[in-house]
Amino acid sequence: MIASERKPEYYRALLEKNSEYEGVFYVGVKTTGVFCRPTCPARKPKIENCEFYETAEQALLASFRPCLRCRPLSHPQLMSDLVRQLVDAVEAHPEKRWKVQDFRALSVDASTARRQFKKRFGMTFVAYARARRMGIAMKQIRSGKVIDAQLAAGYESGSGFRDAFTRIMGAAPTRLDRQSILKAAWLDTRLGPMIAIADEEALHLLEFVDRRGLEREVERLRRRTRSAVIPGYTPPIRSIEDELNRYFEGRLSAFQTPLSLLGSPFQQEVWDRLTRIPPGQTTSYAQLAASIGRPAAYRAVAQANGANQLAIVIPCHRVINANGELGGYGGGLSRKAWLLQHERRMIATPRTDA
Template sequence: MSMAERKEEYYKALLEKNSEYEGLFYVGVKTTGVFCRPTCPARKPKFENCEFYETAQQALLASYRPCQRCRPLSHPNHVPEIVRVLVEAVEHNPEKRWTGQDFKNLSVDESTARRQFKKRFGMTFVEYARARRMGLALKKIRAGEPVIDSQLSAGYESSSGFRDAFSRIMGAAPTLVDERRILKAAWIDTRLGPMMAIGDDHALHLLEFVDRRGLEREVERHRKRTRSAIIPGMTEPIRSIERELGEYFEGKRTTFETPLFLAGSPFQQSVWEQLIKIPTGETRSYLDLALSLGKPKGFRAVAQANGANQLAIVIPCHRVINANGDLGGYGGGLTRKNWLLQHEMGVK
């Protein structure tokens, strides 16, 4: 079934409030900024105003908030008190980074919250709060708007949450940016999920899946290192990588030509240069890389440098596996890593 056919099927289920589709998809409504379950009793949106997601986390990262009528973060007709309290707390202060003390202030057991959210939604509460915070901050980046004003689109209660979430990650309130030190960020949809690209007029600085754990801190570190602020927008290197990624996923490209800005130590950069040399469709172990650098005992340092790569796919850290043949780790998730390796074996 094609993506277009699946969307048509999901929209039909939405119109019919078909309970058989509960848990199979969520719908984001562009005109209201909320996401709903298939059986939501609210007035149905037009097809062109719908975006469909397989998980609540995907909808959150796309900047949608939970619908107050159908409450997609609960079982139908049953809203656990702990879920209600925590979701309301996030909406009250969506840019908050949660700590143990925050749970105590709400008289909520942190481990119970973790289990409840993980069991029901496939993510912990902290992951939910992060996805909501990131989605809020990425809202204008996703929309591709080059200038941010103080107002939000319909569906958001106030502008302060967006501005705070954006500025904490990107480094400055959108209207207070020093134009001499600006990087631009854009949302790129790919076959394996959305990615965020950051670049200037000369090179690509960062390319990561938006659901990568630790992405916020990665962006913060980079803009502090470069003494830059980051605003939504497009540059030629970002246009270039968007085009090349499309060709890569179609099996028409195996190497990338977009100019890169490598922000790392000399050792990290030497590791990344070795990664780029790994042929498409092949893999290397951390030990192999250490030996190629003349540092046979440095495989742990190589692994750390591999993990510090902030240009996913382009610098192919997914081609590095454990010496025993296991996939090892990957910031974008092992499912994506396995897909990328299988895809490259088929097009080499």
């Protein structure tokens, strides 16, 4: 989401339908659940009902669907018939996970769709479809509601909502009483929204909403715990929300929220070592492997690092390449660089409760 200090400027551009801001921002309207381009002809919402985003993907992940009037993803002068066809197909079945045979059914070449979507939107078609699908589930998590929001999600019958929710969170809302329950909450942070999933005792997952592979992480968590996920808060979620706020304010360097680590003994050993890397310091995969007595297992260590489902709390961002380069990070390299710099500043100028 765009920083709050830009909100007045972008709101004026929206009121004026200023075409100079096309491509600069999209606006999500909380009262309607849609997102628009700056020049949308629809009646303008109040500023308190607007959220501004730099990309369409951010708006989709925040649960907004494309406006049918200004069509922010299908400008007729900028979009090919193929891309428009695929956008319409996603809106018809937003819960679908697209496979090669789905493209064949539409007589569409998957590589062509990827190339054209990337050129037009800066993301692939699969990324667009995923963002739309995830946005549906995130809408419920963000609002804390399950049943009451299904019409607001844009479905007359609610079946599309249930399908999308089930594919990501594991059970139709009406059947949750027969399963173990985990609760999920949307947490706004300085580096973007995160999703926290926990039971009443411990935190199971903490990830940035736009992380690639988040659906697979949720699926893996559901299978291992034999649980479904519904919107809501638990004591561990309240705890991590408070701790994250203090962390980003530079007042906390060690997390105390109880954690549930679901992994192999090797993975858990790697994660335990990660928590021992002091804030403001870094190590390499090879050094991490050596520290657990497995110097030749640096590739396995890297894989365990990537399997971590508790971003920031299990600080995999403190592991870099041996040559000093940042290496990979599920939340994105810009976030990794920010976190490392933030922790160095925090250690250099400690605050009261850090």
